[in-house]
Amino acid sequence: MAEASEYEAALAEIRAGVARAVARHRGDPGLLIQMLLELQAEFRWLPEELIAELARALGVPLARIYRVATFYKAFSLAPKGRHVLRVCTGAACQVRGAALVVAVAEQLLKVARGETTPDMRWTLETVNCVGCCPIAPVVLCGDDYHGKVTPAAVRELLAKYA
Numbered sequence: 237m238a239e240a241s242e243y244e245a246a247l248a249e250i251r252a253g254v255a256r257a258v259a260r261h262r263g264d265p266g267l268l269i270q271m272l273l274e275l276q277a278e279f280r281w282l283p284e285e286l287i288a289e290l291a292r293a294l295g296v297p298l299a300r301i302y303r304v305a306t307f308y309k310a311f312s313l314a315p316k317g318r319h320v321l322r323v324c325t326g327a328a329c330q331v332r333g334a335a336l337v338v339a340v341a342e343q344l345l346k347v348a349r350g351e352t353t354p355d356m357r358w359t360l361e362t363v364n365c366v367g368c369c370p371i372a373p374v375v376l377c378g379d380d381y382h383g384k385v386t387p388a389a390v391r392e393l394l395a396k397y398a
């Protein structure tokens with residue numbers, strides 16, 4: 237029973253979020269990407285109920301929204317944690333110890349890369365070069381860049397954002 241009402245509450249939030257995004261852009265399907273970016277930022281992922289509601293509100297096929305949502309890396313069709321830790325594994329970062337940074341992050345968070353902690357606090361991801369090679373190895377926490385990250389610094393970062 238509690239699960240059903242939680243689901244209904246989440247659905248109501250999704251419907252309200254979609255309605256706001258559509259209203260902000262006057263229901264223009266040409267602004268689909270912008271709406272998806274805003275919804276991704278608000279919900280941290282794009283659940284199928286959200287995509288269905290958006291398709292209905294805009295009067296566009298579901299397939300069109302899925303095509304966009306699966307093409308761009310900015311969108312996620314799986315739940316993400318409150319914080320996303322992204323370890324750069326581009327060449328310069330690899331040379332300067334990115335593999336060890338990933339291993340330490342996996343050990344501390346108890347998840348593998350690409351996974352989210354059960355408490356939904358953290359998602360651990362690896363990314364290609366983020367354009368800051370001189371300060372490799374680089375880790376992003378949300379939109380914050382951290383350079384010359386050591387294994388000890390990973391622990392400090394996790395504590396800082398916890």
Ligand code: FES
Pocket residue numbers: 324325326327328329330364365366367368369372373374
């Ligand atoms: S390889 Fe990591 S910032 Fe360029």
